Amino acid sequence: MTLAxxxxxxxxxxxxxxxxxxxxxPFMVNAFRAGAVVAVVSAVVGxxxxxxxxxxxxxxxxxxxxxxxxxALLLGVSAVYGYFTLCLAAALVIAxxxxxxxxxxxxxxxxxxxxxxxxxxxxxxxxKGLLEGPQTILFGTFLGITSSQVTVxxxxxxxxxxxxxxxxxxxLFASVDPQVAAGRxxxxxxxxxxxxxxxxxxxxxxxxxxxxxxVFALMVIPAATAQVLTAxxxxxxALAVLLAFAATWLGLTAAYYSPYPLGxxxxxxxxxxxxxxxxxxxxxxxLGRTRAGATPAAKKVIA
Amino acid sequence: MTVxxxxxxxxxxxxxxxxxxxxxxxAACGLVGYFxxxxxxxxxxxxxxxxxxxxxxxALAFGADLRLGLFAATIAMALLFGTLGRRAxxxxxxIGSVFSWIxxxxxxxxxxxxxxxxxxxxxxxxxxLFGSVFGISSSSAAVAALVAAGVGLxxxxxxxxxLFATLDEAVAAARxxxxxxxxxxxxxxxxxSAAEATQAVGSLLLLxxxxxxxxxxxxxxxxxxxxxxxxxxxAVLQMWAGLFASYAVPRMPPSxxxxxxxxxxxxxxxxxxxxASGRRTSTAAPTGT
Numbered sequence: 164m165t166l167a168x169x170x171x172x173x174x175x176x177x178x179x180x181x182x183x184x185x186x187x188x189p190f191m192v193n194a195f196r197a198g199a200v201v202a203v204v205s206a207v208v209g210x211x212x213x214x215x216x217x218x219x220x221x222x223x224x225x226x227x228x229x230x231x232x233x234x235a236l237l238l239g240v241s242a243v244y245g246y247f248t249l250c251l252a253a254a255l256v257i258a259x260x261x262x263x264x265x266x267x268x269x270x271x272x273x274x275x276x277x278x279x280x281x282x283x284x285x286x287x288x289x290x291k292g293l294l295e296g297p298q299t300i301l302f303g304t305f306l307g308i309t310s311s312q313v314t315v316x317x318x319x320x321x322x323x324x325x326x327x328x329x330x331x332x333x334x335l336f337a338s339v340d341p342q343v344a345a346g347r348x349x350x351x352x353x354x355x356x357x358x359x360x361x362x363x364x365x366x367x368x369x370x371x372x373x374x375x376x377x378v379f380a381l382m383v384i385p386a387a388t389a390q391v392l393t394a395x396x397x398x399x400x401a402l403a404v405l406l407a408f409a410a411t412w413l414g415l416t417a418a419y420y421s422p423y424p425l426g427x428x429x430x431x432x433x434x435x436x437x438x439x440x441x442x443x444x445x446x447x448x449x450l451g452r453t454r455a456g457a458t459p460a461a462k463k464v465i466a
Numbered sequence: 467m468t469v470x471x472x473x474x475x476x477x478x479x480x481x482x483x484x485x486x487x488x489x490x491x492x493a494a495c496g497l498v499g500y501f502x503x504x505x506x507x508x509x510x511x512x513x514x515x516x517x518x519x520x521x522x523x524x525a526l527a528f529g530a531d532l533r534l535g536l537f538a539a540t541i542a543m544a545l546l547f548g549t550l551g552r553r554a555x556x557x558x559x560x561i562g563s564v565f566s567w568i569x570x571x572x573x574x575x576x577x578x579x580x581x582x583x584x585x586x587x588x589x590x591x592x593x594x595l596f597g598s599v600f601g602i603s604s605s606s607a608a609v610a611a612l613v614a615a616g617v618g619l620x621x622x623x624x625x626x627x628x629l630f631a632t633l634d635e636a637v638a639a640a641r642x643x644x645x646x647x648x649x650x651x652x653x654x655x656x657x658x659s660a661a662e663a664t665q666a667v668g669s670l671l672l673l674x675x676x677x678x679x680x681x682x683x684x685x686x687x688x689x690x691x692x693x694x695x696x697x698x699x700x701a702v703l704q705m706w707a708g709l710f711a712s713y714a715v716p717r718m719p720p721s722x723x724x725x726x727x728x729x730x731x732x733x734x735x736x737x738x739x740x741x742a743s744g745r746r747t748s749t750a751a752p753t754g755t
Contacts, residue, residue: 219512219558270678271681273681274677276673278678278726285719377566377569380566387560423577428570
């Protein structure tokens with residue numbers, strides 16, 4: 164471990180000096196860069212996930228990254244290929260099987276998820292090469308992110324964001340009111356497929372940093388927090404990005420100065436923000452001071 | 467452990483324990499899972515299974531028995547979800563947010579455990595995540611079987627009112643069925659069976675045992691009680707098939723074998739439904755329910 168060699172770093176409360184110290188290590192710079200890209204992309208995609216109530220699908224796609232990485236290791240290729248192949252494939256499968264819209268779909272999603280996780284376990288059992296394997300894949304690590312990985316993350320992230328920007332308006336319409344959108348000639352189903360593919364790509368990206376089990380946290384919690392705080396789409400989208408970014412960078416800093424894993428800090432910081440937002444909302448409801456009709460509008464977006 | 471292919475698997479104590487615990491756990495999961503699917507609470511089951519991991523890791527980190535953490539965490543979380551779920555619409559997002567934090571907490575406890583305690587049990591995390599049905603001792607197999615039998619019995623006892631409350635909540639409430647209490651009781655049972663099943667198939671794969679047999683049973687029959695019984699029967703058969711398959715192929719982990727069989731059976735029901743609907747006229751075709 165690189166951190167063990169440098170001795171235990173200590174937090175001095177001198178922010179400038181602390182960041183200078185952290186960023187004197189290339190692996191930390193790469194971690195912060197990768198974290199920034201991943202936070203922005205997953206927050207934007209996650210905002211639509213929360214709006215569209217597709218959290219279970221998002222969780223399944225993120226879980227699928229685990230067999231992807233394990234399978235790639237078994238085949239002897241880079242885990243990145245495994246992440247992207249399986250996340251995109253799972254997104255397409257879910258898109259293809261969608262449509263029934265009843266509870267059998269969730270039984271199907273659950274079965275697919277459990278089977279693929281089991282396959283990942285089989286790959287790990289067959290591989291036997293690395294002991295730490297499953298836990299690193301599942302809970303993530305920020306050590307050892309290379310510059311070329313950061314480049315790949317940035318390029319893929321830019322493509323995802325560009326496509327989202329292109330379909331953003333009709334997608335928002337289709338998410339808030341699918342029936343009216345379909346009636347107005349918006350290709351709801353095609354948009355849904357495209358969005359799931361974007362979700363798959365974003366998940367594959369984030370999996371490499373936070374681990375496959377915690378991607379979901381970065382996608383859902385900041386977006387949920389932002390949508391609790393404000394009902395205006397553009398503002399809450401910006402807020403989600405800001406929150407995810409803050410959670411990732413604070414998490415990286417905390418993980419650097421402590422022996423505990425990054426995933427724990429990222430999820431805890433994000434969740435603390437969510438709890439605070441919920442507390443603020445219930446406080447407002449108790450006091451009866453709804454600010455300029457924010458609450459009815461918020462209900463409309465959340466419903 | 468060297469596995470002798472020549473001898474019958476039933477002559478090995480570890481296999482007997484696995485069979486005993488596995489059968490009871492599978493039956494309980496099949497029964498609970500049917501209601502989970504019917505009540506559209508599969509996501510809750512998923513969250514409970516992940517919570518089981520954190521509970522187990524917390525118990526280990528504090529030096530307590532693993533099972534204590536499993537049960538405490540899943541039951542507490544089941545009741546919390548029950549409280550959150552009824553009131554507001556955004557329960558999917560709430561569940562997702564809560565359980566991803568809980569998972570992060572699990573990652574914390576696993577580090578705490580592996581750094582503070584010696585490396586005597588360094589693979590505990592992987593064991594909890596993916597299960598080790600062949601590693602169950604005779605005493606814990608007996609406990610698991612008893613608890614699972616209790617869960618199964620309770621589900622059968624409340625099956626009638628629970629079914630009523632699930633299919634038509636408003637009418638059930640009007641007729642005096644304690645809908646809310648049943649909801650909580652059922653979630654607690656789901657929590658207990660999640661904790662149980664974690665020992666056999668692991669917290670990550672648990673969802674397969676809950677969702678696959680139930681999903682298959684619902685596809686095969688529309689009759690509620692028949693589907694309930696079928697779900698339990700399928701779960702038990704899948705458990706047996708998985709255990710024997712894993713015994714025959716030692717490199718294949720039992721958890722994978724069980725999931726593989728469960729998925730194959732579920733996939734087969736799609737084929738059966740498809741063939742059945744193909745024979746009828748298009749107007750009489752089932753609507754996918």
